[in-house]
Amino acid sequence: MVQKKLTEISGDKEPVKEVIKAEELAKKQREISVAEFFAKNRHLLGFDNPRKALLTTIKEAVDNSLDACEEMRVPPDIIVMVSPLEGKEASVADRFLISVEDNGPGIVKQQVPRIFAKLLYGSKFHTMKMSRGQQGIGISAAGMYGQLTTGKPVKITTRISPKKPAMYYELHIDTKKNEPEILKEEETAWDKDHGTRVSIELEAKYVKGRQSVEEYLKQTAIANPHASIIYFSPESQKVDFPRATKDLPMEPKAIKPHPYGVELGMLMNMLKETKARNLQAFLKQEFSRVSPRIAKEICQKAGLFENARPSRIATQEVDKLYKAVNETKIMAPPTNCLAPIGEELMLKGLKKEVNAEFYAAATRPPSVYRGNPFIVEAAVAYGGELPAEELVRVIRFANRVPLLYQQSACAVCKSILETNWRNYSISQSKGALPTAPMVIMVHMASVWVPFTSESKEAIAHYPEIIKEMKLALQECGRQLALFLSRRRKAEHEAKKKSYIETYLPHIGIALKDILSLKEEETKKIDKHLKEILEKHRGSEHDKDIE
Amino acid sequence: MTKTLSKIKESASDIYQKILKKKQPSMTFPLRVLNNVKYDPKKGFFELLGKTKIRTLSVNTVKTFAQTLRMMAISKDLLTTDDMATKREVYYVSKNWGDARFHEQVESDTVMDDVEAMFMVNREQLGFSADEHGGDVAGELIVIDKNPDTKKVIKIDCTKFGSGAYSIPTSVEHLEFETDAKFILAIETKGMFERLNRHNYWKKVHCVIVSMGGVPSRACRRFIRKLADEKKLPVYVFSDGDPYGWSSIYRTLKVGSGNAAHINEFFCVPQARFLGITAQDITDYKLPTHPLKDVDLKKIKDLFKNDPFIQSHKEWAKELKLLEQMGKRAEQQALAAHGLNFVMEKYLPQKLKHPEKFLP
Structure with missing residues (x-):
């Protein structure tokens, strides 16, 4: 009955819809600028709410600073200020000034506007190289x-x-044209030899806890032991995250894409834009691991x-070409493009x-998913001051950047769940994170980390990635x-020892009572008994003998 | 007494010498469990097989090892001063031992039983005594005892306790008897004993009645044995009709237990015969019953498997099978369903007419 009614209704309405003319529609159709699109879809970039906006x-800004310093090969000194x-007080304020300062190479005059006020502008998208930022959206979106x-x-x-x-x-950014507008440009006095400071005023909310700025910086400090970070919190407290090493991570090399990692659309673009004269040269020049x-x-x-x-x-x-590529056996991509943190520094x-x-x-060791080389690293910290009766804390990193949101959607979480922690004397309920005084850290380094969304919060579930993560966790x-x-x-040994020492004297007392022994003789018994028990510790039990 | 004393000193000295030589000292005990006893109906009691337990001093045994030695030291003290201590008193003495003290009396009782078994003596020989009641006696019997202070002979006439009864002391070895009774009737419950005593039933049939009050104590077993041996009296046992009454009470009285296997020879009454309540009685006397509980069924299975007494008497095996099939049990007081004095007027007279039908 209901079904019928529904069809009737839709049957009635369909012809009405067709009345709208294509020409009329066309009047409304116009180009949407990227900036405009993102202004309306800010959640895609991690600006869903004021709390998250602050952190994002x-x-x-910190990602950019770290990348810049490493490119220049100087140990990063980063100062983060949130006021x-x-x-208003930090807990009730809804507007904050954020400023992040680094000792990086600085930015040349012509580039400043575009880097900070044009979306999708950057040096990183077009190279296959391990870096924190990828698409060139981040800082300009924040601005x-x-x-x-x-x-x-x-x-x-x-x-500079x-x-x-x-x-x-x-x-300013012109959201319609996706172009920067320079409001002010002037020389200024600054005590730094080189570096950059960016300040953004924004609507935000300051929180504490697992998804706080401080937690993010702390995790950043863990994954970047070569960086020094000083944080001035909205409560005017100074938190110092000192560096643990002066050695910078190995400089990652840029590589050409591997044929297996290229999608059809991208292949078409590459064909259009290549400078190669013929197909064979194109394949050889534009990709890694393709010999003549x-x-x-x-072909x-x-x-x-x-x-x-x-x-x-x-x-x-x-x-056809796309299919042929995937049917051909091609050597795995080079892996010298990756710079893991390393066991010692983790x-x-x-x-x-x-x-x-x-x-x-x-x-x-390096591995490959869809033609992209990657390395997985894991580390655990156990016991001490960590809470014993709670689920373990998971801290996730992609190219040294902490991931604070969407833990359960992340490949890291899946890998931890699929690892049988009970094998390692850690308790774990079915389908849950293990329960232990433990922090589990997982880092994925890759030329292209596959995130589940543009806000870069969770790593996608590629079987190759999960397999590597599990192997690292198992180790x-x-x-x-x-x-x-x-x-x-x-x-156990200590317990045994105290157990023995509790009861041993009674043997001496009893023997002294029965045999009327002297004090020295009793002492001798104690001494000998101790030796006897040390020697035979736990090897003998009550035995039943026929 | 001095024999036990020298055994204790010998054993302690052995241990001392071993320790001086830096060797692990050890103690050997006979295993006190049913599967370490054998039953020969001709001998009439549970005898120890050779299985022993060696308690070597090690991390796991250091506590019990120390406690056993200290228990021996108490015994040595009691024997040298010609004193006695009850099991409960010994338990309290241990409270001075600091960390080696016992936390429950069962623990000290177990260690005491170990020491008994180790020297193959009964606890009285170690200077210890039971704190359980010994059992009540009434009927045509004169017990000859001594006044503990004056050592003067006292004759106790067990017909003259009125509605009360003579109480069996913890040690019975010094007692002597005068009696014209024809048999001893050992009764499981105090309630049944009281009914028979109130009506002077023992006068009617010329007997001695004993209330065991559940599982008979060692003193009670020894008293019945001594009386029966010396006066050549048959012993009839009247218990509930259930696996507990048959095995834990009747069998323990007759042949002893696994736990006290080292002293069964003296603490048993091989001449005892079982009057009732039998499985057949339940049908014959239309007794009100209760269903057998899981513990009862488990006990029956266990008896078939482990109890050498049941295994060597097919009558008892038959009886247990019958009870198992019926799935019922009956208490001796169930006879009251036919009138309070039915037990004296009908049940016992009918039973006593055919002692040859009593179960072994």
């Missing part, structure tokens, strides 16, 4: 968020060399001429920020189990 803004505005919520411009101070003056900018022989093989499999002009390859042929980072009794770390688990069994044994 700091995160984007409430309008004279835009500030502008949308407070109307205030992004303020930048930057200096002690020989040149520091520059000060105030920038492999290129030839791909043959696709049924295409090696000498075909790349830009002339038609849609249908691209399809331990250093954890030790300085987490007060525990035992630490273990494991860095896996840490084995080390932990060894520690736990040793500790149990030591506790």
